[in-house]
Amino acid sequence: GTEIPLPAGVGLYDFSFVNFGEPGLFLVAFDERGHVLVYSKGTVIWKSVERYQGGETEVVLPVANADKGDLKVKIKGKILALDIDGDGKDEIILPRNIGGTLFGWAKASELHTLGWTGARLEQEWEIKDIPGAVLDLQATASGKGPTQILTLVGSSGGLFKKKSVQLMVYSGRQRE
Numbered sequence: 001g002t003e004i005p006l007p008a009g010v011g012l013y014d015f016s017f018v019n020f021g022e023p024g025l026f027l028v029a030f031d032e033r034g035h036v037l038v039y040s041k042g043t044v045i046w047k048s049v050e051r052y053q054g055g056e057t058e059v060v061l062p063v064a065n066a067d068k069g070d071l072k073v074k075i076k077g078k079i080l081a082l083d084i085d086g087d088g089k090d091e092i093i094l095p096r097n098i099g100g101t102l103f104g105w106a107k108a109s110e111l112h113t114l115g116w117t118g119a120r121l122e123q124e125w126e127i128k129d130i131p132g133a134v135l136d137l138q139a140t141a142s143g144k145g146p147t148q149i150l151t152l153v154g155s156s157g158g159l160f161k162k163k164s165v166q167l168m169v170y171s172g173r174q175r176e
Helices: none
Strands: 015-018 026-030 035-040 043-051 057-061 071-075 080-082 091-098 108-116 121-130 133-140 146-155 164-174
Touching: 015 080, 080 133, 091 133, 108 133, 108 146, 121 146, 121 164
Parallel strands: none
Antiparallel strands: 015 026, 026 035, 035 043, 057 071, 080 091, 091 108, 108 121, 133 146, 146 164
16 A cells, blocks of 8 residues: 655554544644644644543564564554544544553543644543543444444452453434
8 A cells, every 4th residue: 555654753553644624634643651743744733731641552463583572562542533523523532541550550541532623632522430441442423323432441450359351332422
């Protein structure tokens, strides 16, 4: 396929192309500290003050030369681009994990939906009090009705509780 140049520092799994209803696609990515960056034609045009730390997921990819071992890739979080409200412009859905522990996942998390104003991303709505770290997410917005957000949520466990992962489904804003 066609080669896609990515700005320096943008990881393979840390970005999404987004249609904000303006000419051309924008690239939305995480930086190394969890800030959200919006790129237009390879140039940063906006950076979030807030940090959106997703559940760091590690993927092991086998490499051709077995002597060097497997390649481990860390995915910082996931940026979903989806037209939630049916206006022809994508919104961004991303997780924010809260209260990380030294040896485990975050104790709680939130999902944030951001919309483009023409100059910046602003929060439109959020889902709070998710009981664990959002490790992965997917969303569907089809027809009329709310967007379904499927989240893979991990709980670190503790002295009397085992580490667990569960699928949780949330309803987003009603489509107009």
